[in-house]
Amino acid sequence: MTLTKEDVLHVATLARLNIDESQIDTFASQLGKILEYVETLDRIDTSDVTPTFHAVDKSNAFREDSPTDHLDRESALGNAPATEDGFFIVPKVIES
Amino acid sequence: MNLHELTIHEAQDLLKTKEISAVELTRAVLDRIQAVEPLVDAYITVTEALALKQAAAADKIIGQNTARALTGIPIAVKDLICTRGVATTCASKILENFIPPYDATVMKKLTAAGAVMTGKVNMDEFAMGSSTENSGIKITKNPWDRSRVPGGSSGGSAAAVAANMCLGALGSDTGGSIRQPASHCGVVGVKPTYGRVSRFGLVAFASSLDQIGPLARDVTDAAILMQTISGHDAKDSTSIDTPVPDFRAALTGEVKGLKIGIPEQYHALEGISPDVLSSVKKAMDFYRDAGAELVDVSLPHSQYAVAAYYLIAPAEASSNLARYDGVKYGARDTGAASLIDMYKNTRSAGFGPEVQRRILLGTYALSAGYYDAYYKKASQIRTLIKKDFETAFSACDILLSPVTPTPAFNIGENIDDPLTMYLSDIFTLSANLAGIPGLSVPCGFSNEGLPVGLQLMGNYFEETTILNAAYAFEQATDFHCRRPQL
Numbered sequence: 157m158t159l160t161k162e163d164v165l166h167v168a169t170l171a172r173l174n175i176d177e178s179q180i181d182t183f184a185s186q187l188g189k190i191l192e193y194v195e196t197l198d199r200i201d202t203s204d205v206t207p208t209f210h211a212v213d214k215s216n217a218f219r220e221d222s223p224t225d226h227l228d229r230e231s232a233l234g235n236a237p238a239t240e241d242g243f244f245i246v247p248k249v250i251e252s
Numbered sequence: 253m254n255l256h257e258l259t260i261h262e263a264q265d266l267l268k269t270k271e272i273s274a275v276e277l278t279r280a281v282l283d284r285i286q287a288v289e290p291l292v293d294a295y296i297t298v299t300e301a302l303a304l305k306q307a308a309a310a311d312k313i314i315g316q317n318t319a320r321a322l323t324g325i326p327i328a329v330k331d332l333i334c335t336r337g338v339a340t341t342c343a344s345k346i347l348e349n350f351i352p353p354y355d356a357t358v359m360k361k362l363t364a365a366g367a368v369m370t371g372k373v374n375m376d377e378f379a380m381g382s383s384t385e386n387s388g389i390k391i392t393k394n395p396w397d398r399s400r401v402p403g404g405s406s407g408g409s410a411a412a413v414a415a416n417m418c419l420g421a422l423g424s425d426t427g428g429s430i431r432q433p434a435s436h437c438g439v440v441g442v443k444p445t446y447g448r449v450s451r452f453g454l455v456a457f458a459s460s461l462d463q464i465g466p467l468a469r470d471v472t473d474a475a476i477l478m479q480t481i482s483g484h485d486a487k488d489s490t491s492i493d494t495p496v497p498d499f500r501a502a503l504t505g506e507v508k509g510l511k512i513g514i515p516e517q518y519h520a521l522e523g524i525s526p527d528v529l530s531s532v533k534k535a536m537d538f539y540r541d542a543g544a545e546l547v548d549v550s551l552p553h554s555q556y557a558v559a560a561y562y563l564i565a566p567a568e569a570s571s572n573l574a575r576y577d578g579v580k581y582g583a584r585d586t587g588a589a590s591l592i593d594m595y596k597n598t599r600s601a602g603f604g605p606e607v608q609r610r611i612l613l614g615t616y617a618l619s620a621g622y623y624d625a626y627y628k629k630a631s632q633i634r635t636l637i638k639k640d641f642e643t644a645f646s647a648c649d650i651l652l653s654p655v656t657p658t659p660a661f662n663i664g665e666n667i668d669d670p671l672t673m674y675l676s677d678i679f680t681l682s683a684n685l686a687g688i689p690g691l692s693v694p695c696g697f698s699n700e701g702l703p704v705g706l707q708l709m710g711n712y713f714e715e716t717t718i719l720n721a722a723y724a725f726e727q728a729t730d731f732h733c734r735r736p737q738l
Contacts, residue, residue: 207631211687231353235581
């Protein structure tokens with residue numbers, strides 16, 4: 157399995173990461189090696205196997221819909237890099 | 253008597269009879285941390301003032317004869333467990349200044365039990381690694397040989413317990429991250445059954461695999477810590493509402509008639525060091541002599557566990573780590589003009605190379621056109637691995653194997669070769685895929701004097717069975733009594 161430079165850049169965009177030009181080849185080769193290794197899974201026919209997404213069987217965990225103590229607004233915003241009037245501030249999203 | 257060398261149960265006895273005070277004990281541990289931290293680099297944050305305050309409160313409680321399970325016991329906590337008011341960095345630049353506004357459920361339980369927190373200990377960034385070299389803060393050294401890694405990702409927890417820089421510690425185990433460093437540092441480490449311990453407040457790496465567990469100087473201490481942290485929690489929808497047994501009372505040391513499965517695939521594996529093999533064989537001899545029955549079992553899909561794991565864990569991680577976007581907490585790049593660039597710059601500057609590698613791998617495995625071939629395929633293999641264990645446990649009570657193929661490797665040895673690093677997790681990560689409990693107990697030393705661990709895995713919620721089997725072995729050996737010279 158070989159990953160191209162374009163593959164790495166595409167995945168990096170999906171993952172919201174900038175990949176430095178000098179690192180692309182290293183990532184491509186390391187990820188390619190790992191993907192080559194995981195191709196060993198293709199040796200097993202799993203067409204009739206139900207996938208396991210959770211180790212221990214458990215259905216939904218319900219609780220009463222009643223109010224409990226939660227973080228106050230000040231605590232919830234306490235670690236944010238930028239806030240104003242009780243809101244998180246982000247860079248402008250809509251182009252003018 | 254050096255107080256920092258005590259086990260938890262020894263300290264409990266001395267506190268109870270008031271031969272020592274909690275403040276004396278905590279002071280001794282803090283002094284020990286100050287003396288050896290420059291050599292070991294186990295701690296990210298030492299909470300000295302908090303610890304002394306908690307110790308003083310503990311002495312008051314002991315004075316009133318109302319001591320609880322861990323009153324006055326100094327415990328270190330892996331730095332991905334949220335601690336209210338105390339920085340929780342995940343050993344990542346992106347969370348360097350993160351101060352949680354709430355406690356993880358296990359922290360609430362520790363505090364309620366009277367424990368003293370000595371500080372937050374080092375780890376691979378976001379628990380991704382097997383050596384603690386991926387920490388964005390510092391590199392922890394193995395106290396037995398400081399040119400070696402302590403293992404990982406709970407390397408700070410294991411090194412701190414081994415070097416007497418706390419009496420016990422909490423770690424987390426996603427693919428071996430408690431058992432492997434415990435093995436490399438010569439301490440006991442337990443990964444409980446998935447759902448036994450609440451994950452509320454544990455910073456998520458791979459949610460279907462992560463589990464908090466104890467690292468301790470002996471099996472009794474591990475059982476004591478298990479007692480405090482176990483139990484159902486409404487705040488973790490994956491925690492299981494099942495009775496919590498008395499873990500310490502289960503330590504009878506009796507293994508007569510116990511059926512111990514020896515997985516043929518594990519023991520036939522190439523590349524296991526002779527030191528590891530001979531130590532594990534001696535442990536098998538011990539159990540046979542003690543009246544246990546050794547039976548051959550097969551885990552036919554174990555050779556696929558590493559590949560399945562390194563698709564599932566990064567896939568879950570790539571999703572979990574999407575939250576580090578510079579908006580709600582953590583660092584933010586302030587130079588970006590657009591929102592997307594702010595995300596990208598923040599994440600690229602904040603995450604180290606291994607975390608970025610796993611995010612890329614996981615994103616790839618989940619991306620359009622590859623989901624079926626990678627993530628779904630790996631999840632189907634996970635079913636087969638789980639069935640292997642179910643079949644094995646119909647023929648035996650516990651499984652015995654090495655923890656790692658080799659003793660601790662040199663710092664820098666595998667850091668540029670992620671795949672080789674991943675392959676060293678071969679014995680541990682199946683337990684996470686299946687959700688069963690496992691532990692590491694010291695079982696010998698290599699020719700170079702490095703600790704070797706024995707892995708015992710049990711059926712779902714059968715922690716008592718593996719703890720007792722480990723206890724029986726510990727009673728017959730003195731490996732757990734040896735401590736590194738620093």
